[in-house]
Amino acid sequence: MFQTHVPSFPPAQQAQIIRAHQRDLIHVSSLREQTDNILRSWFGTRWLTRFDKEVELCVRLVYEALTTGRVIQTLGEEYTNTWVHPKWARSPRIRAALILLPIIPPYILTRLGPSLYARCPRSKGIANAAVNALEVAGEVNLALFYISGVYYRLVRRLLGVPHISATPIDPNTRPPSYSLLGILILVRIGYRLLNYFRARSPPPALSIVDEKSPSADNSDEAQLDGRPVSTLLNYDPEADLASSDEKGDLTILDLETVPGSVRASRTCTLCLEERTATCVTECGHLFDWNCIYSWGREKAECPLCRQSLNLTKLLPIYNL
Template identity: 25%
Template sequence: MQYNRTLKAEIIRCVQKDLTYTNELSADMSELLQLTGPRNWIRYNHMINLLSQIVYHGFASLQNLQTLGEEYTGIFQIDNKQISIPSKLLRLTATILEFGGEQLYIKLLNDLEKSVIENKEILPEAKIKIRTTIQFMIGSIPYIKAFHKGIFYYFTSSTKYHISKRITGIRYVHIRNWLKPEYSLYGYKFLGTLTLLQLAVSILLKLYSVFKEKNDKNLQDHFTKSTSHLLQKSFDSHTSQIPKCTLCLETRKNTSLTPCGHIFCWDCILEWLDEKDECPLCRDKISKSSIVPLQNFL
């Protein structure tokens, strides 16, 4: 109990410490990218954070070294058998899975969906089911991550904060745990309980939304038999083509672009940044000075 009590806290401190260093590295790399011109900065800046994470953790993996966060907290990576340190390939695989695995997973599913759509030998009914399954797999990612984090916080024996560590079997051990204070696990259990409850509520709300959407669709299909509804449907189709801001849900005004590639109204995104310095959609760190107004763009 004392071992896990200390280790769980130090893993979280390690993650926070490494995040501080990677954010600093990301900021430095972004400034270097700006020297190549604003066009390249807008095009490639969204990749800087991923690149900085892979460079930082990849260097430690290839050199069989602790990260600065691991060294600071006194923890070390070992293989699942707990008899030796992980191989360079295993550590590098865990790094790629942790910071690029989600993007790779989504890209593979999108490519699969595209190939299914273009395949003329697949029946239309089968295409619809396959595409629904693929969209379900993509949409389930946030719920899987939340469930994994809830398990980490709630269960005393769980010390794998990252999903990549669970996949590769990499574990953490203390190399100087006798110097560490004893932490209480009740706070983690409470946080894990809240995380799992929030996940359950989110799933219920999602199911309700899908159920309601299905009922609305059935109702809409019923009314499409009338001429008046056909006219209304044509009008709705024309209206839906007008680009809208995801913040105010109105037609975009003074269209503006974030460094991560998302588009909002100029006033909407600036008001958002007054409250949080992150993109409303992907949560990348952004600032007001990085917002670019787009001319002659709807």
Template identity: 30%
Template sequence: MSEPGPEPRSAAPAVAARASMNYPFATSPDILRVHQKDAYISAQLSSEASNILRLLLGARFAHKYAGATSSLSELMYLCLTTLLGNRTLGEEYCDVIQVSSATTSLSLPNLLQRLSYIMSVTLTPWALAHTLPALRRRLRAKLEHSTARQRARLKPTEPASRGLRLQEYVLKHLDTLTSLSPIYAVSLIAFYFTGSYYHISKRLTSLRYIFTKRLGPHEQREGYEVLGVLLVLQILVQSVLHVRETIFAFRAVEPGATAPTAAIVGPGIELPVSVTGSDPTAVPAPKVLPPGLSSNTNTPILTEPRYELTNSSTLAFIGASADSPSEKEQQRKCTLCLEAYKDPSVTTCGHVFCWECVMDWVREKPECPLCRQSILPQKVLPLRG
């Protein structure tokens, strides 16, 4: 009987080679670091593109198309990296690579996956930002017309139907119901607990990150499960408060409900409500009030600028040091819109702009349009005569 031959020696090295190819998935801290690095690079590209547009086409054009410039800069950055199959600077910085998890065996994403991800992360937010406001306006107009027609048909003592109450509820909370913030919050909660997908676009296209090196025991990362728990608690508290407010509002309009003697209109603000005096709704007020101070105090909202410097007698001290009428007229113009000042406002560095022009600017980029000094929106002061 022949003796068995020696076992092949290539089996153990082959198993070890296969095991060495099982790279671990990137954890939450590394994914966030990738996102922050890429966001920083995109912001730098957007800033440089805005500077070029400002030099070639003027500050007004650059300010008007700041959002489009940012989206196109991010699109260009991803096309030069992800679309071509290269790693982004954030991925190289964190030693991770993007793979497709659509199948059981991980592989590099194909061209269709990469293109779908780029379109969804750049063009979809831009399209939603332009279509959602128009959709809200149309829905609001239809709901206002429907509720006004049903209210006109009701008798003074007849209670409102459930359908009418539902329409009024949707009308009151239309901005919240048509907002994408809850979807982003749920996606962020899932990321904090699982550490898989930070972007919704990556979740839709099944793109994940893996490390390009094996981690030692001392290199293991901690997750962000605590942040997920805190975010869940925040959403639960907000939901409970909203349900409570809605129930109280429905009970207040039920037949036989007693009229309140006081109303809380804001934190620490309580106003008496007269049940025998004149109708409080007789006071004219704007139909639409933004949340905040104006809605709490019923401050009237001006539809036109308070001060418009087309008249030379309005805020005459602006441009008073000019030597000629043409120079004075030039000093009373905003450098952003190139028109006469409308509600002129001064920044902390001393430059003057229109209120809406400078506020729109600092929301996009918190710096002075002229000297680039850092500016906070709350530090901009409107001038008064």
């Protein structure tokens, strides 16, 4: 009887895994851009801005379902001639975990997080701690990948799902090493943890100076933004920010005396809330500064008229 020889494939190299991941990001970004253009032409910019998280969720789920879900290579894996080891790829549970775990938890935290914070204020600190822990875990996994060469994503490391390659290893060629990048990432993580523990440690006791003492009236006292440092010790920035929206030093407009119908026209078309830092684009449309700046970093065009948008030419308007 003839014995069938089952070929063994070498593990994918670091460069192959990195290129595959980059190609997948490019294809997902292209698919997202085309989907945005279609939905914008159908439902408008407001609808797309309101449901941008859901659109991103659907695009990523469709891409992963049509590739990993069907036990075929992604476009990035096909480009680098790599794929998931068949031992794990045949398991429906493993495939579902590879698709859902990197996508669903971030969506829940970004979309449902604000509503949960409003109902239970204590959950905000827990959720922020969970997000920070996931970010640190992802960076640690990336550093370990650069050092060891396997498991580019944290989910694959947790599930133990490696990549294999159909390209034979050339014994005469030394593959590139990314160990230095992994060490630098670990150093950065250690520095961030050190700053975190320093911030959590109690500050040193400050000696309280009497306002009537001669040292309080010293004209040589250090100043910050034109204010003496002693006046900033009990400064509440949130109270100042809340009052600046209604009665700021940079505007003569008292919004408390403006009728409600007029204030309704001051709504930003991106966030659908009242503008607090109005700015105008070159095409003459008014937006909230944070909204249009965030929009312009992603897409350099006006969300209303589609004209080119230059963030360096945004003009602030204080009385409108």
